[in-house]
Amino acid sequence: FHSFAGRKAIPGKLLPPGPKPFPLIGNLFELGDKPHVSLTKLSQRYGPIISLQLGQVTTVVVSSSTLAKQILRTHDQVFCNRTVPDCVHACNHSYYSLPFLPVSPKWRNLRKICNSHLFSAKILDANKANRRVKVQHLIDDVYESMRAGRAVEIGKAAFATTLNLLSRTIFSVDLADPSSETARKFKENVRGTMEDVGKPNMVDFFPLLRKLDPQGIRRRVTKLNISKGWNQEKGTSMSQDLFTVGTETTSATTEWAMAELLRNPEIMSKAKVELGQMIGKEKLVEEFDIARLPYLQAIIKETFRLHPVAPFLIPRKVESDVEIGGYIVPKGTQVLVNAWAIGRDPDTWDNLDLFKPERFIGSGNEIDIMGRNFELIPFGGGRRICPRLPLAMRMLYLMWGSLINCFDWKLEDGVVPQTMNMEEKFGLTLQIAHPLRAQPKKS
Numbered sequence: 101f102h103s104f105a106g107r108k109a110i111p112g113k114l115l116p117p118g119p120k121p122f123p124l125i126g127n128l129f130e131l132g133d134k135p136h137v138s139l140t141k142l143s144q145r146y147g148p149i150i151s152l153q154l155g156q157v158t159t160v161v162v163s164s165s166t167l168a169k170q171i172l173r174t175h176d177q178v179f180c181n182r183t184v185p186d187c188v189h190a191c192n193h194s195y196y197s198l199p200f201l202p203v204s205p206k207w208r209n210l211r212k213i214c215n216s217h218l219f220s221a222k223i224l225d226a227n228k229a230n231r232r233v234k235v236q237h238l239i240d241d242v243y244e245s246m247r248a249g250r251a252v253e254i255g256k257a258a259f260a261t262t263l264n265l266l267s268r269t270i271f272s273v274d275l276a277d278p279s280s281e282t283a284r285k286f287k288e289n290v291r292g293t294m295e296d297v298g299k300p301n302m303v304d305f306f307p308l309l310r311k312l313d314p315q316g317i318r319r320r321v322t323k324l325n326i327s328k329g330w331n332q333e334k335g336t337s338m339s340q341d342l343f344t345v346g347t348e349t350t351s352a353t354t355e356w357a358m359a360e361l362l363r364n365p366e367i368m369s370k371a372k373v374e375l376g377q378m379i380g381k382e383k384l385v386e387e388f389d390i391a392r393l394p395y396l397q398a399i400i401k402e403t404f405r406l407h408p409v410a411p412f413l414i415p416r417k418v419e420s421d422v423e424i425g426g427y428i429v430p431k432g433t434q435v436l437v438n439a440w441a442i443g444r445d446p447d448t449w450d451n452l453d454l455f456k457p458e459r460f461i462g463s464g465n466e467i468d469i470m471g472r473n474f475e476l477i478p479f480g481g482g483r484r485i486c487p488r489l490p491l492a493m494r495m496l497y498l499m500w501g502s503l504i505n506c507f508d509w510k511l512e513d514g515v516v517p518q519t520m521n522m523e524e525k526f527g528l529t530l531q532i533a534h535p536l537r538a539q540p541k542k543s
């Protein structure tokens with residue numbers, strides 16, 4: 101076992117085991133281009149809690165549901181803050197941005213604003229028609245592609261739609277509306293309409309959002325008289341938060357779910373049968389339909405199990421020395437919960453590489469994604485659980501459910517389910533490396 105430079109282990113308590121660090125770089129080379137896979141392999145060698153030195157940053161990684169529960173629930177109080185990357189400090193997001201603020205009155209206030217005034221069930225119900233319209237646009241675009249005999253790039257279409265769903269939910273603005281000032285600014289900056297913007301590069305996306313009118317959120321917050329002195333910078337940071345975290349995660353999940361169905365045609369057929377019986381063929385899925393689509397719910401759970409788009413959640417930081425799994429995690433350590441490894445833990449799941457939604461039907465039905473069952477934590481858990489979980493789920497079912505109910509889908513020429521490339525690309529989120537392209541056909 102190694103000990104961290106400059107830090108003594110508490111007498112009688114060991115630091116979590118891990119590979120020996122090199123001077124200066126520590127274990128950085130161990131990560132490779134798929135850190136979630138490398139760290140899963142290390143946990144198979146050293147156990148469910150390991151420690152590494154990532155350059156200057158002392159890091160502990162946990163890879164079992166039992167230890168995830170310790171971090172996210174039992175010791176939530178000491179693990180509730182984040183490590184803040186330098187790039188986040190550089191843009192001042194650490195002062196205003198929900199994911200990186202420490203638990204504090206400001207953080208509580210922002211979560212309260214979100215929970216009660218932007219995304220409460222009542223407000224989401226009230227503005228659901230705004231989202232439905234955009235999903236109808238998506239379906240119309242896919243019809244266009246079908247008539248023209250063009251394949252659809254699923255991730256790109258989902259990204260553009262999610263961005264618009266968020267904008268219509270948060271700002272009540274349609275980014276494709278030619279008469280909207282915000283939409284005009286958006287177009288000026290990305291040179292194109294929302295439909296052909298597709299997936300803007302994230303690097304272009306930040307300054308773009310800065311120019312985008314954050315007044316919508318500011319106006320609403322000011323009108324609600326919750327926050328005094330809400331300025332441009334805060335408004336921008338808040339919306340960048342809400343947009344970047346929300347768009348990539350939701351669209352990447354849509355693409356993974358679609359990829360798994362194209363790879364598993366019998367599961368696609370069962371999903372279409374359920375949709376046909378419960379809501380009728382070729383109809384849009386409505387937000388209130390979700391509760392009566394248990395097979396679709398099982399597919400989404402299985403997608404999250406195998407493809408958690410935030411494989412390490414958002415890293416936490418420990419506030420004081422704490423004992424976990426018989427080891428000491430020293431104050432200031434960065435803590436990663438490897439949700440990707442937990443979804444593939446052989447102690448929890450059988451046939452773990454198999455895409456099998458049926459595991460969540462019957463007795464498996466109790467496992468949900470709300471942060472109560474630590475075997476499946478795509479949205480994290482504890483007080484920092486994804487605050488937009490309900491909105492994300494509504495958007496996901498609306499888009500993905502409607503895409504499969506309104507069309508039959510065929511892989512592009514030459515690609516068959518058995519040869520689909522499901523390789524992952526690790527980045528801001530965990531994406532499919534080779535964008536999924538599929539041909540829509542009349543359902």
Ligand code: HEM
Pocket residue numbers: 198199200266341342343345346347349350353409410413414477478479480481482483484485486487488489491492
């Ligand atoms: C499939 C969709 C999504 C997934 C899988 C996801 C996942 C996550 C995860 C894993 C975390 C960290 C939780 C933790 O540390 O325990 C998180 C936090 C967060 N998410 Fe999401 N998310 C999704 C959609 C969204 C959307 C649509 C929005 C906004 C509109 C959003 C906004 C946030 C924010 C603001 C935080 C930080 C909360 C805090 O630190 O207090 N997410 N999300």
